[in-house]
Amino acid sequence: MREPTPNPSTNPPTGASPLSGFDAEATLGQRLSHAARANTGGVVYVRSAGEAVRQSYAELFEDARRIAAGLIAAGVRPGEHVLLQLENGEDFIPGLWGCIVAGAIPTPVAVAPTFSKPNSALQKLLNAGLLLEQAPVLASGAAVAGLRALPRELGALRGAVLDLATLRTSAPLTVPALPARAATDVAVLLLTSGSTGQPKGVPLTHRNLLAMSAGTIEANGFTAADVTLNWMALDHVGAVSFLGTMATDLGCTQIHVPTGYILQEPLRWLELIARHRATISWAPNFAFTLFLDREEAVKAGNWDLRSMRFLVNAGEAVVARTARRFIALLQRHGLPAAALRPAFGMSETCSGITWSRGLTLENTGDEQAFVDLGPCIPGAEMRVVDEAGDVLPEGETGLLQLRGPSVFGGYFRNAAENAQVFRDGWFTTGDLAFLRGGCLHIAGRQKDVIIVNGANFQCHEIETVAEAVSGVRKTFTAACAVREAAADTDQLALFFCLTDDSDAATVEKTARAIRTKLIQEAGVPPAYLIALDAAAVPKTEIGKIQRAQLKKAFEAGAFRDRVVQLARS
Secondary structure, eight states: OOOOOOOTTTTEEEOOOOOOOOOOOOHHHHHHHHHHHTTOOOEEEEOOOHHHHHHHOOOOHHHHHHHHHHHTTTTTTTEEEEEEOOOOHHHHHHHHHHHHHHOOOOEOOOOOOOOOSSSSHHHHHHHHHHHHTTOOOOOOOOHHHHHHHGEEEEEEEOOOOOEEEHHHHHHHGGGGGSSSOOOOOOEEEEEEEOOSOOOEEEEEEHHHHHHHHHHHHHHHTOOTEEEEEEOOOOTTTIIIIIIHHHHHTTEEEEEEEEEEEEEETTHHHHHHHHTTOOOOOOHHHHHHHEEEEEEEEHHHHHOOOOOOOOOEOOOOOHHHHHHHHEEEEEEEETTTTTTEEEEEEEETTTTEEEEEEOOOSSSSSOSSSSOOOOOBBBEEEEEETTTOOBOOTTTOEEEEESTTTTTTOOOTTOHHHHHHEEETTTTEEEEEEEEEEEEEEEEEEOOOOEEEEEEEEEHHHHHHHHSTTTTBTTOEEEEEEOOTTTTTSSSEEEEEESSSSOOOHHHHHHHHHHHHHHIIIOOOOOSSEEEEOGSSOOOOSTTOOOHHHHHHHHTTTTTGBBBOOOOOO
């Protein structure tokens, strides 16, 4: 892609409204210290059995200073990466802030369900260890013993395993003794996928995160009286930044709930909103379908949802029909008409960078293909360009580019990728989009990424796992995101070929092995396994599989007779 050239006939970037009152030199540690002194809000941790434990910001700041003292005593230095294996909120939030206060760079990774058997979460941790080399691991509970028992020959986790409980016994660092940090220093490193390959590291500076917070607060009128409620994974940017950093910056009450607690019974989300008078929460589109599946129970329930004014739908494609049904169902419980807020963001933008003014029954229709995701936050800009880099007029679909103080500066130790995604100070997200009335509409993905229930999976990583199954022909496997007309999230379709002509029993056996391996090693179950002849797999002249062609044909009804039927076990 060549450099963009000026074109006076096209529209300028959308956004660029000033970010007023933003202290560009502030750090996260300073904002936590301010919240501690202000003595408003605090953190509420909901445990797996449902009981809630409260920690004031003053208590969190002291907890973080104890952990910071323990980290420093263990030899962790400012600017050093620390992998986090902290599962529950009572450990994760103080552990994250302890690293930040110590000047270290926390790198959260989902805690593996077991350290004795292969699984996708463990593999992601090992891959993160390779990326960060000698990084120590901060862990708690059973994870400490599990990590320490890992065979050293795995060659990934070479740093020490530090027990959070031990660090918490340290005397807290005094405020004058806290390591000095600059706004431009990296505060947190978030990881993209990486369950089957090397993850990409997204370094976020103090300035990045606080600019996102300030812009979001200004755009939406949030105050210290707000109450945020998060039940998504704690290592997700939405938990770390939007409902973590921003809540601390505001000094408001923030509530963190185990994901499993809600997934076991989604109506608990409504109970928590009503109980805590929560005003801000978020989830991907798939979560809203959970309530539609329980329509009668929702109708029969009794919750006061009038407090919820900012219920974000983000993380995957927003389906207008699902959103509208959800609104209609929940309005009987007092959910405000404009509470549902589709948005766009990613780790690279510190979570949300556009926020809609509210999806309502009046401003949308069931058949609406692309939902309004709103304008940029103050300080940020967006534009849509063609393949040559020229800015497109509103209404035309092209590549989405972003810039602003909340946009990261480049992937960790990945110059090749950075050269691809940055041009003239603009970050190319990989999304196809168009602008209308200054608001963003996402029309698809340029890159081969599959988003299932809000989780991102690289097509090539899935294909690599599948091709490791005996009998699967190499370079003829294709992973595609497909969506049925009535579905609310993308589903994985895996096309594969066998090395030899085989009977139906062998095809079924191989398909079952692929499904098992994808669940165990990639963490994603295929919705469809399609066995094809090699001649039916479309390739370019240089041998690259044309996934888009397979996807289009499948969604049009082709290959249905080649779908392998497996009993779910």
